[in-house]
Amino acid sequence: MENATSIVMGSDHAGFALKEFVKKYLTGLNVNVEDCGTYNEDSVDYPDFGIKVAEKVSSGKFKRGILICGTGIGMSMVANRFKSVRAALCNNLFAAAMSRRHNDANILVMGGRVIGTELAKEIVRVWLETAFEGDRHKKRIEKFDSIQEK
Numbered sequence: 252m253e254n255a256t257s258i259v260m261g262s263d264h265a266g267f268a269l270k271e272f273v274k275k276y277l278t279g280l281n282v283n284v285e286d287c288g289t290y291n292e293d294s295v296d297y298p299d300f301g302i303k304v305a306e307k308v309s310s311g312k313f314k315r316g317i318l319i320c321g322t323g324i325g326m327s328m329v330a331n332r333f334k335s336v337r338a339a340l341c342n343n344l345f346a347a348a349m350s351r352r353h354n355d356a357n358i359l360v361m362g363g364r365v366i367g368t369e370l371a372k373e374i375v376r377v378w379l380e381t382a383f384e385g386d387r388h389k390k391r392i393e394k395f396d397s398i399q400e401k
């Protein structure tokens with residue numbers, strides 16, 4: 252894992268099981284994981300956890316984060332409100348690779364009710380190992396990064 256030795260993670264109840272699985276996978280790869288919750292399957296509101304993770308990436312405390320809810324849609328919406336956060340909903344491997352190569356995504360979002368654990372593991376691996384290509388893609392990111400307010 253060249254790009255991330257520390258990852259901040261969060262989920263709601265619908266993403267809890269997959270978060271626990273991914274956390275275990277990352278820990279096994281010697282990646283430090285800060286878990287912002289949720290910590291069980293009791294019903295919670297996904298924005299509360301999306302905000303916690305997005306704040307830590309936006310502030311620069313963490314370079315990378317992972318968020319999981321049922322579909323991944325709500326968490327993506329929340330995280331992308333934050334300055335310098337580029338959250339990408341990736342429920343397939345192509346999206347995971349391209350979100351790094353072209354979009355320099357710094358938060359990976361997945362849907363715990365959409366994908367299984369083995370696919371999620373591969374998505375996480377590819378997402379962490381794929382480098383940003385920079386160049387023309389950097390210019391494009393700068394065009395929208397600069398208009399975010401929060």
Ligand code: RB5
Nearest residue numbers: 265320321322323324325
């Ligand atoms: C929770 O039921 C569900 O709405 C949430 O996990 C997420 O999918 C929202 O986008």
